Amino acid sequence: MSKYTRVRGTQDFLPERAELLHFINESAVSFFENYGYRLIITPTFENSELFKRSVGESTDIIQKEMYEFKDKGGRDLALRPEGTASVVRAYIENNLGELPKPVKLIYVSQMFRYERPQAGRYREFWQIGAEAIGSPDPALDAEVIELCLNFLNSLAVKDLKLIINSMGCRNCRPGYIKVLKKFLSEKEALFCKTCSQRIEQNPLRVFDCKQKECQKVLSEAPKISDYICEEDKEHFEKVKIYLKTLNVEFVIDPHLVRGFDYYTRTAFEITLSSLGSQDAIAGGGRYDYLIKDYGGPDEPAIGFAFGTERIMLAFENQNITVFTEPEPDVFVAWVEEAQKSDALRISAMLREKHLRVSMAFDSRKLKSQLKLADKLNANTALIVGEEEIKSGKYTFKDLESAKQEKLTIEEVVNKFKDNK
RNA sequence: GUGGCUGUAGUUCAGGGGCAGAACGCCUGACUGUGGCUCAGGAGGUCGAGGGUUCAAAUCCCUUCAGCCACCCCA
Structure with a gap:
């Protein structure tokens, strides 16, 4: 064997898999077009600061997983760990707010995170993402969620589970976090090590713990749904009604917390248990303040991303083949x-x-x-x-x-x- | 970042101190310019890499790299 080998966590897509990847990407672009989305391509790297602002300084993605480097001009750059920050930056920089709202964009590209590789988890991986910017309408939330699910259905991916939650807004979430923190601190002794560390740093994440003892205590924890403000409650109720109108089946999971700081209100995740421990095939939610935080107009937005390799894994597990080798005439x-x-x-x-x-x-x-x-x-x-x-x-x-x-x-x- | 399992031919894998193997794949041949089937033959390996123990290491030990699994994180 040559001394040159793939870098850990990267992949060679040999023809069969390359064509499958290409097929899924192409299918997504044309499927999303029916919902009014247009393709956007942004750079592979950006100023590190862009991601730190959006994803959140305290998250693992920023603290441990981002590929950061200085270029020869001394700029602090990072390979993108996710797509939303770039799309929002491009939206503001190119005044896309002039377009009719909501502005709907789809991206199809590689992301980079320094994580320990596993099946369905790579250091360079593909995402198909969509962002709909400029509307707070809960009907848009429903349309976006339905799109996400419907695309997977169109690919014949089976046994999907949709979970949704409302994470509240900047007005009500701090109040909830206070109550939650109080509850958690009182029970701190009952939690595992990582959980008790999280109580101070990022109490919402305690809900992610899979330890049975922790979950037992958490079942009595205050639920965000009881603490979100009237507007958010109403918004979430409407999302649910619209989803029912669209015949979308969902499960409300009051513990669903997305990993990025910018999420607000509606959060959702589509999982596929056959994928193993990396079971999230898609995830997303609202981010109503991000555009304004970046210095753009005060416009709410919602978006999500698919893990393309995970869709491919689902294909392989279900023995779906899309291609036969091209035969010469x-x-x-x-x-x-x-x-x-x-x-x-x-x-x-x-x-x-x-x-x-x-x-x-x-x-x-x-x-x-x-x-x-x-x-x-x-x-x-x-x-x-x-x-x-x-x-x-x-x-x-x-x-x-x-x-x-x-x-x-x-x-x-x-x-x-x-x-x- | 933590713990566990695995790494032998192109591929899937056997072999677990004493000659490096099988199946499939690949190449060649079975008389003139004709594929698939069959038969015969052949090529192909630093046993992931580096070090150590031993008369002797694919095999035991250490280190390292990679893949997978769980944690973690998330898509």
Whole structure:
């Protein structure tokens, strides 16, 4: 083996998987177009500060996982760990607020996080994300959630579970956090180590703990739904009603807390238990203050992202295959080296007529060339020998029926006219 | 970042101190210019990498890298 190997947590997408990735990405763009989304492409790296502001200084993503570096001009840069910050930055910088609201954008790109790799978790990974900016309407929340779920359904991904919650806004969440903190502090002794650390730093995250003892205590914890303000409550109620209108099944999970600081109000997550411990296939929510925080207009927004490799994993687990290897229409074989240039020329002629053509290279006997044609699953073979060159009629062999006839190039092309 | 399992041919894997193996795949041949099936032959390995113990290491020990699993985190 060469000393050069993949960097940990990165992947080579070999043709089959590369085509699957491409297929999912392309499908998403056209599917989302039906909902009014347009593609946006932003840079792979940004100023580190951009992400620190949005994702939150205290989060693991910023503290431990971001790929940060200085460029030769001394700029502090970071490979993007998520997509929303860049889209919002681009929205403000290019005055996209001038467009009719909500402005709907989709992105399809790699993200980078320095995490311990696992199935469905890579250091460079793909996300398909969508952002709808400029409307607080709960109907938009419902449309976005339905889009997210419906896209996965369109790909025939099964056994999905949608969980939703409202995280409150800046007016009511602090009050809830206070109450929660008080409750947690009183029971601190009952929690595991990580949980008791979180009580001070980020009490909402205690809900993420999977330890049974912690969950037991948490079942008695104050629920955010009892503390969110009237406006948020009303908003969330409407989201639920609209989701029902759309026949979207959901589970309300009062413990669902998204990992980024910028989320407000509606939060949701789609999970697929067959994926193992990395079971979140999509996640998102509202971020009503982020645009203003970045110095843009005061516009609420909602968005989400898919983990594309996780969609691919679901495909593989369900044995969904999307592609068969492309079969050559014609395999051009030559008898002797002398006819190789004719074979090359004829291949080009056939391709000009939009046929899929492969030919034999290297010193191979006719026999081994046909063997190759068979392996490539070619439908037909065109044999180019001395005789054929002289007469202008080539041996055209149907590789399935093994029948062969002598045809001119034009006649060969006509053979494929019906199916093209 | 923590703990566990795994790493042998292109692939899937056997072998667990004494000659590096199987299946599939790949290449060649079975007389003239014809594939699939069959038969015969062949190529292909620093046993993930580095060090140590031993007369002798794929095998035991240490380190390291990578993959997977759980934690963590999240998509």
